[in-house]
Amino acid sequence: MAFDPNLLIDLQQMFQYQFMQHAFEAGTLVAIIAGIVGYFVVLRRSSFAAHSLSHIGFAGAAGAVLMGISPVFGLLLFTSVGGIGMTILGPRASHRDVQIGTVLAFMLGLGVLFISLYTGYATEAYSILFGEILGISVMDVVITAIAALAILVIVAIVYRPLLFASLDEDVAEAKGLHMHMLGIIFMLLVAFATSIAVQVVGVLLIFSLMVTPAAIAQRLANQPWRGILISIIVSLTVTWMGLFIAFYEPYPVSFFITTIVFVLYLLTRFAYPLIRPQTIHKTGAHQTH
């Protein structure tokens, strides 16, 4: 397939293929969800939890493949159980690293067992690890849509309490918010979001959609709703661009996504401060915290 300078023709070409349509549908849903949930992940400094949940999902996906069902079911089940387990083991978000690590190691061990039991092709394991959006089925798109809708509804309901608890745990607790319940809801959101995002970028590259776009957004916006909006825009842009380029180039979609998002991150990290509009850095206020 040859790239045409006229993008409309390119898009027409691309969408003649059903696998590209499915990839764009699922990719769009995943990008929106990852952008939203990722914002909370970054705000709560829970990227290790997100990373671990996706790896726990690896065991679930491998188990599902072993049983001959779609990996996304295994992902959803394992990440949900894993997320709840982590929260129960360590009730306060700030010191949960050890508990997460403990659960993570055990689950990865299970994943290794399932992979070794599975006698089929190694490509299955490969696609779980690095994503295989171009091979996504209608069924997977439907499941993705349902999970995405569930996440949107939950976020809409818990938006303010979750934001408050993420920003100021102690005061939120004193105000009567149930930290434990919010912690579990948050982990379930991450579980659902990673489960569907794994299809696009795979277990190992989950950060590129769940963390990096939100990290970019937090540098650019200092109001949560704006941050979430930017986070969504960034993850959508990189997902679409990745799919678009991968249609013409013989390299994996997830490689393009991770690379583009990394370049954007570097730009916001190093180029943006130079052109940053207002004089936020007052001279007197340089005490660090």
Added chain:
Amino acid sequence: MTITESVTISNVETQIVAAERVTAGYPHKIVWRDASFGFGRGEFVAIIGPNGAGKTTLFRLLLGLQQPISGTIRIFNETPKRGNPRIGYVPQRHVIDSETNIEGMELVHLAYCGHLWGFHITSKEGRKAALDALDAVGASDLARKPLCDLSGGELQRVFLAEALVSSPDILLLDEPMSNLDIRRSRELVQLIDRVVQTRSVTALLVAHDINPILPYLDKIVYIANGKVAIGRPKEVLTSERLSALYDVHVEVIRDSKGNVAIIGMEDQEHNHNTHGDE
């Protein structure tokens, strides 16, 4: 025992906190025992004592986050319960991550409506409450600034606004001065005093260094060695009183400027500033 409504109301008016023979701590470790005290409306009270003596425990009791082991504690003539909007709280070591690029306004606004379910993109009422609270602590100019760019003193003013946004009747301030230098400490204390006066709010302030607050105080609560002493600063901070209470020789020394140093307790570091993680 039945209490008529009028009595209840008049009690609420005068007595904000009443504790009777309260023993506090955890099942395996009692922090302090047999303490009785009361705080009235509009009183500015300092809670001082060595680290780990149970100053924060008192706040946890009032917030309903912990139950007394024995005795009764009442706030607004009720048993403390979590989520009481009449309490404004500034926790200890309230650090904001250097990457928290969120403006002060958003934090104060969340303290107003963050406990509500559902979505609300623009709530005029909430934004007005947040702006008013920031204004009350002279921090209107900080509304649009990211928290991570604020200095220690500015941050404490935003936290105070966060505590004030629900129009509380009592403020629980846990070491708000711990990261501030002397000048900023004095400024913050003056600000708190102004809030106490203008809103007739009761303020309980845990402090490590008594001196910046001493001129403004109505009462002092001194917690050490499992015991609680309470009274006017002049009554509590005397060598005789503290020596008798703690059964060790304690000396209270005053310099010509009226600064106080308490010597003889296990932890003598009353003028020592604790710094949070920098």
